[in-house]
Amino acid sequence: MKKFTAMLLTGMIAISMLASCSSGGNTASSDSSSSKESKPASSESSKTSEAASDNGSTASGGSVYYLNFKPEADQAWQELAATYTEQTGVPVKVVTAAGGTYSDTLTAEMAKSEAPTLFQVGNKQGLADWNDYCLDLSGTDVYTQMTTDDFNLKDDDGAVKAIGYCYEAYGIITNKALLAEAGYTVEDITDFDSLKAVADDIHARSGELGFDAFTSAGLDGSSSWRYSGHLTSVALFYEFRDDNVTEQPATVTGKYLDNFRNIWDLYVNDSSADPATLSTSTGDMCEAEFGTGKAAFFQQGTWEYANLVDPEKYGMNPDDLVMLPIYCGVDGEENAALCCGTENCWAVNAKASEEDIQATLDFINWVVTSDEGTTMMADQFGPIPFKAAKEPENVFFADANRLLAEGKYTVGWAFTYTPNTDSWRAGIVTALAAYSADPSDANWENVKTAYVDGWAIEYAAQNG
């Protein structure tokens, strides 16, 4: 009896192993076929152009699976996907990864047999991780629709592996109405010294004015990226500009950290928040301070516009809002424009089946050319670098364009070079929180260590 059971169990283990082996074998074989596919991919682009000309008939069994990166745009993508399916009959599935978990979700989804056909690559690091999965998009229809190459990600051979489908800008969002109350206009602010003079004055009179200069410099996880990511990026940008850095450097010098300290001290000192407890103030709290008129300055990006003017939320008047460049006392910074860049790049899964690749290329081409698609993109993402783009109503983009039209220089998104981003930023946040609680030079040294040594450590970890 026992023997029988034992034999049965052994048999079952053997069968289950075989089953899993054979399923493993299947994926392996589909893999090899897809790696063959990736070669004729470039020749496919010619097919794309004929196919895309008559949108409806391209549905030769292909389907689209888009793993979306932005939770706030999920609803819009779902609706757009439904519209597309209605018009062409091509099934489009949109799945959105929860905030902050995109790379985990992508890794998990890519391992499945129904892998995403369209996904996001944020930066060089993402491209390094997913290069094998990224189809060469040079020459595809959607690529020829683009107005600039600035936001695209290319591999070492110059092949376009991911296309930046939108761009964003950040700076110091300013409430003009509050500035006027304090007796200033935005024209008074042209560099760090003038910004500091205005902010110090507002802070000094905050009791009488009823508002303060800056919102809390929240270092809770929901807000700290504005400083550990976006503000350090300004220091990195100037450093990289001096050193002509064009690819991820193994080390950084921290040459502009004193400027970083200038602006950080200003944020902390000229706000009503207790500097010792910044790590408890969340992004929502900081947003509310600005949205309800408790602070005149708020370092945030173009994506914040919808929340600020939404009548259900803060209902601010768009005419009161303006975005100023981040000044930190660097020579010539009166010519700086906003910090523009993107981490939103589409990549098409090269390992998907030929039909699915075709369907995906058709879909994104439709998104950036059709009326429905461009309307949605303008609403959700602002200006998009495509010929058929619609004008967005977001005033911050108008600021970005105005500054560029005046011939000022864009402060590029240097943070896209950060190695092992989350960990590097975590070190900065720890050090910044300690420094804010006790702004001593010794504590600033720790910020420096996190910035300079941290970079080298993360670079080694990433490439190790």
Place this chain on the structure above:
Amino acid sequence: MAKSKKRKASGNSVTSMLIRRPIQKWFPLFILPTFICFCIGFIWPFIQGIYLSFCNFNTPDDATFVGISNYVKALSDPGFVHAFWNTAAFAVVSIILINVAAFAIAYALTQKMWGANLFRTVFFMPNLIGGVVLGYIWSMIFDGILKQYSTYLTANATYGFWGLVILVAWQQIGYIMIIYIAGLQAVPEDMLEAAKIDGANKWQTLFRVIIPNVMPSVTICTFLTLTNSFKMFDQNLALTGGAPQVIANGAKVNMTELLALNIYSTYNINKNWHGVAQAKAVVFFILVAVLAISQLTATRQKEVQQ
């Protein structure tokens, strides 16, 4: 054991050959569905996990064999070593704290007192809340308290460590208490009465009669608290997420990171580290298994036969 139960249950009808035979013959068929699920959901991923720990991989499909280099990297990572000592300290503190407190509460609530059932329910309730939710709630509580003293939870590793201990104790004491209550209620009345007649005082009764009799519960409870504290993840992630991070001797260490969280964050560095994280996970498994088995053997020996 099964036989004796059957005999007790219903005389000779079940023990009759006519019924026993087919049951014995066909029971593998009945455990088959569960067994298949177990293979798919546990055995196979486990084997694949061990294989992947010797590979470089981004997704499991494109794994390439690299030998033991992942293990070398894993064991030479100061963050991993630090996380190990953190976890060990955390386990010791939380095992003692949780078991002593849970036993004391269980002992109090098995005395004749008004509202004992209400208290049991109240003490058990924290266990019904998920770890991540608890982590966020408690981080707000701690930060709220520490704000009075112009500091914050992630300011240093000590706050984070004790914060986690308090959180986990608060969550698990109620659960462990229920097991002790069951154990205490199973202590034979006649033994307690005999002790009383023999003139034993409360302490003597507790240490000489009650505790030896609840040793099986102690085995279970130490096992649960030991494995729980080693596998601690959600609460760790939500409470501090490993912060603060310090740089010392050219290496980064997340001061409040426990083993499971360290494995998780290693995996997320980038694709070069997926295999290393997998190797750490295998080391982690062996560690937990060895500890749990030796603990079981050790406490089993202390159990008394009734």
